[in-house]
Amino acid sequence: MTHSAIRELLKVTEQPGCISFAGGLPSPDAFPLDEVAEVTQRILRDSGTRALQYGPTEGYRPLRAWIAEHYAPPDVTLSAENVLITTGSQQGLDLLGKIFLDPGDVVGVESPTYLAALQAWTAYEVEFAPIPSDHNGMQTSRLNSVWSLSLKFIYCQPNFQNPTGVTLTLSRREKLVAATAQRGIPIIEDDPYHALRFDGEHLPTLLSLAGRRQGGDGYAGHVIALGTFSKILSPGIRVGWIIAPEAVIHKLTLAKQGVDLHTAMLNQMIAYEMAHTGLIEQHIPAIIQMYRERRDAMLAALATHFPASVRWTMPQGGMFVWVYLPEQVDAASLLETSLEEQPEGPGPVAFVPGGPFHTQGGANTLRLNFSHSDIPTIHEGISRLGLALKKHLAVPALS
Amino acid sequence: MTHSAIRELLKVTEQPGCISFAGGLPSPDAFPLDEVAEVTQRILRDSGTRALQYGPTEGYRPLRAWIAEHYAPPDVTLSAENVLITTGSQQGLDLLGKIFLDPGDVVGVESPTYLAALQAWTAYEVEFAPIPSDHNGMQTSRLNSVWSLSLKFIYCQPNFQNPTGVTLTLSRREKLVAATAQRGIPIIEDDPYHALRFDGEHLPTLLSLAGRRQGGDGYAGHVIALGTFSKILSPGIRVGWIIAPEAVIHKLTLAKQGVDLHTAMLNQMIAYEMAHTGLIEQHIPAIIQMYRERRDAMLAALATHFPASVRWTMPQGGMFVWVYLPEQVDAASLLETSLEEQPEGPGPVAFVPGGPFHTQGGANTLRLNFSHSDIPTIHEGISRLGLALKKHLAVPALS
Numbered sequence: 001m002t003h004s005a006i007r008e009l010l011k012v013t014e015q016p017g018c019i020s021f022a023g024g025l026p027s028p029d030a031f032p033l034d035e036v037a038e039v040t041q042r043i044l045r046d047s048g049t050r051a052l053q054y055g056p057t058e059g060y061r062p063l064r065a066w067i068a069e070h071y072a073p074p075d076v077t078l079s080a081e082n083v084l085i086t087t088g089s090q091q092g093l094d095l096l097g098k099i100f101l102d103p104g105d106v107v108g109v110e111s112p113t114y115l116a117a118l119q120a121w122t123a124y125e126v127e128f129a130p131i132p133s134d135h136n137g138m139q140t141s142r143l144n145s146v147w148s149l150s151l152k153f154i155y156c157q158p159n160f161q162n163p164t165g166v167t168l169t170l171s172r173r174e175k176l177v178a179a180t181a182q183r184g185i186p187i188i189e190d191d192p193y194h195a196l197r198f199d200g201e202h203l204p205t206l207l208s209l210a211g212r213r214q215g216g217d218g219y220a221g222h223v224i225a226l227g228t229f230s231k232i233l234s235p236g237i238r239v240g241w242i243i244a245p246e247a248v249i250h251k252l253t254l255a256k257q258g259v260d261l262h263t264a265m266l267n268q269m270i271a272y273e274m275a276h277t278g279l280i281e282q283h284i285p286a287i288i289q290m291y292r293e294r295r296d297a298m299l300a301a302l303a304t305h306f307p308a309s310v311r312w313t314m315p316q317g318g319m320f321v322w323v324y325l326p327e328q329v330d331a332a333s334l335l336e337t338s339l340e341e342q343p344e345g346p347g348p349v350a351f352v353p354g355g356p357f358h359t360q361g362g363a364n365t366l367r368l369n370f371s372h373s374d375i376p377t378i379h380e381g382i383s384r385l386g387l388a389l390k391k392h393l394a395v396p397a398l399s
Numbered sequence: 400m401t402h403s404a405i406r407e408l409l410k411v412t413e414q415p416g417c418i419s420f421a422g423g424l425p426s427p428d429a430f431p432l433d434e435v436a437e438v439t440q441r442i443l444r445d446s447g448t449r450a451l452q453y454g455p456t457e458g459y460r461p462l463r464a465w466i467a468e469h470y471a472p473p474d475v476t477l478s479a480e481n482v483l484i485t486t487g488s489q490q491g492l493d494l495l496g497k498i499f500l501d502p503g504d505v506v507g508v509e510s511p512t513y514l515a516a517l518q519a520w521t522a523y524e525v526e527f528a529p530i531p532s533d534h535n536g537m538q539t540s541r542l543n544s545v546w547s548l549s550l551k552f553i554y555c556q557p558n559f560q561n562p563t564g565v566t567l568t569l570s571r572r573e574k575l576v577a578a579t580a581q582r583g584i585p586i587i588e589d590d591p592y593h594a595l596r597f598d599g600e601h602l603p604t605l606l607s608l609a610g611r612r613q614g615g616d617g618y619a620g621h622v623i624a625l626g627t628f629s630k631i632l633s634p635g636i637r638v639g640w641i642i643a644p645e646a647v648i649h650k651l652t653l654a655k656q657g658v659d660l661h662t663a664m665l666n667q668m669i670a671y672e673m674a675h676t677g678l679i680e681q682h683i684p685a686i687i688q689m690y691r692e693r694r695d696a697m698l699a700a701l702a703t704h705f706p707a708s709v710r711w712t713m714p715q716g717g718m719f720v721w722v723y724l725p726e727q728v729d730a731a732s733l734l735e736t737s738l739e740e741q742p743e744g745p746g747p748v749a750f751v752p753g754g755p756f757h758t759q760g761g762a763n764t765l766r767l768n769f770s771h772s773d774i775p776t777i778h779e780g781i782s783r784l785g786l787a788l789k790k791h792l793a794v795p796a797l798s
Contacts, residue, residue: 028448234451
């Protein structure tokens with residue numbers, strides 16, 4: 001089944017009665033709505049013409065400076081000149097493709113990986129070198145198989161990855177940074193869920209480890225980092241950023257000029273006001289608590305309703321659980337079953353089949369989002385999916 | 400002088416005392432700030448979670464429907480499915496490049512043309528076929544010279560073009576539409592200043608003429624139209640649109656998914672509320688009056704302060720006047736002169752040299768923006784520029 005066919009199929013999730021674990025949406029209850037309304041009013045009152053006027057392509061300077069200060073790891077010195085504001089971090093992926101990638105280039109990716117990264121770079125006619133991952137993230141022991149491909153860069157989501165929810169262990173982070181530094185291969189570190197850790201301690205970012213390796217002397221740019229306000233403030237305002245060496249920021253800025261001139265000023269000013277006043281920081285514990293309870297509910301429901309032949313990941317944060325069905329089960333046809341509305345049936349339930357997150361294979365995997373549904377819905381939805389799965393397993397395959 | 404060198408030079412315009420006609424900025428006095436503040440507060444209060452959540456890639460449906468209804472010419476039937484919301488109309492240029500252009504393709508452009516269109520499509524490694532223009536816009540009699548180049552499309556700003564300010568006459572519009580229809584070459588009609596006509600009557604758009612030609616039977620898509628809220632509401636919110644056949648919108652949507660997922664929801668909802676309540680429409684006469692007075696002031700100042708050997712355009716709307724210096728004068732070196740701060744001098748004044756708006760030539764032309772400066776500033780700035788010009792003309796060329 002093609003990605004477009006799956007998109008078509010998932011349109012049914014808009015109908016009432018359908019429970020959807022398909023989207024990658026934050027909970028609307030996680031939006032600090034009153035604070036955003038207040039801050040926005042203040043911006044329009046005090047700096048309205050600035051918020052509505054054209055702005056610099058590089059971004060709103062106070063926001064760039066805040067990000068440089070707030071996201072500089074202990075061993076890396078960053079300034080506003082190292083930060084480009086992007087229209088969501090998705091635009092960061094496209095811009096990096098625009099300046100770095102030519103047809104036929106090879107990009108290393110975790111397998112599975114973020115679908116829209118594949119989509120963004122496929123437009124530049126590149127090849128992907130999949131690096132298998134397990135419950136500890138990218139298997140760095142498998143990197144040897146890709147070195148011969150002269151990779152343009154390696155793309156990695158180290159924390160609570162989309163789609164698998166897994167986190168790259170510290171020792172693998174160190175190996176990845178060392179091995180790529182040795183070979184002069186840049187890493188694109190995409191870390192949208194960074195702040196949403198429910199258990200355990202934060203691990204150092206790849207950016208931080210690269211700085212430490214280098215001896216804390218400035219910022220050599222081995223790791224280019226993507227970040228976003230989408231998961232801690234609002235995805236709908238489309239404000240993200242790229243941290244890169246000045247020379248790369250300069251090229252990205254020229255590319256961004258042709259692409260959308262600049263990111264909306266009002267939105268950047270909202271993000272800045274929410275960030276530098278501490279309003280985002282204050283709000284994060286409430287998001288974490290909500291999502292942790294939802295993740296726990298989903299893991300418990302999976303244990304209750306799914307057959308023993310099915311396995312899944314145990315995410316320490318983020319928004320997704322990843323499910324491995326028995327080898328012979330095709331998740332896309334399970335989706336067809338689970339979306340069928342039957343008179344006496346339990347009602348439809350949706351998820352995203354795992355195939356499209358892979359460059360090849362993965363037909364027996366699927367992604368479940370736990371951040372967007374409340375706990376009763378999670379219980380009901382996973383129960384429905386368990387029934388669909390049992391029904392599906394009971395039908396002998398045609399082939 | 401390269402475009403980057405000019406950008407560097409123009410950084411000086413940020414210093415106090417410098418008068419700048421360089422930017423393409425609307426007047427901040429043209430922003431309906433109170434109305435935007437009120438509407439934004441209402442959106443965040445009544446539909447806040449929608450405004451802050453991810454939205455569909457195609458755009459906010461009520462806005463798409465409003466644009467389809469409001470911008471459908473008499474002979475063209477449009478629906479929301481014909482509209483993609485873009486992150487400013489600059490993104491429309493990039494997306495059209497992404498889906499239509501391959502390296503080596505040839506794009507027909509007015510000469511001079513909008514700089515950032517050249518920039519957006521240069522990224523796709525295309526060639527440009529310049530079609531000369533005069534005070535009546537693109538010289539359609541010169542189209543014969545480009546047909547042999549198998550153009551991918553022709554790009555045209557028919558109203559108050561950026562940079563020249565000129566308007567394509569009705570008979571040339573008809574010729575352009577007929578000649579391209581006959582050869583199956585699409586037109587990209589970019590019309591950001593449409594509503595800002597100060598004198599005379601609105602001419603039918605190319606979209607409208609193509610529909611009329613076709614006999615008012617639906618929308619065949621010969622003309623793809625770009626529009627924006629930048630000049631009638633706010634450029635800083637980055638909301639524009641593309642009108643195209645459904646099949647093209649579908650391709651553009653897939654491309655946009657990889658590029659920035661969707662345009663900010665809050666911004667689309669602000670545009671929709673301002674548009675469908677008539678608040679934008681009500682506000683336009685005030686913008687027109689302000690800009691008309693500024694244009695008149697600039698034309699009068701040019702007549703007073705510029706030598707007889709200099710000519711300029713008489714824009715019927717928009718934001719720019721275009722100046723032709725004597726053949727031997729290089730506008731980029733005039734800019735160096737006019738930016739020089741001298742102890743007893745009149746102070747620096749900035750403009751954009753015309754070269755970068757051309758694919759070749761144009762060194763003796765320059766663009767002046769009249770929308771962003773008040774009338775006393777326009778008088779003072781043009782007087783300074785007249786002095787710089789006289790000084791420049793007095794120095795014999797080195798060569």
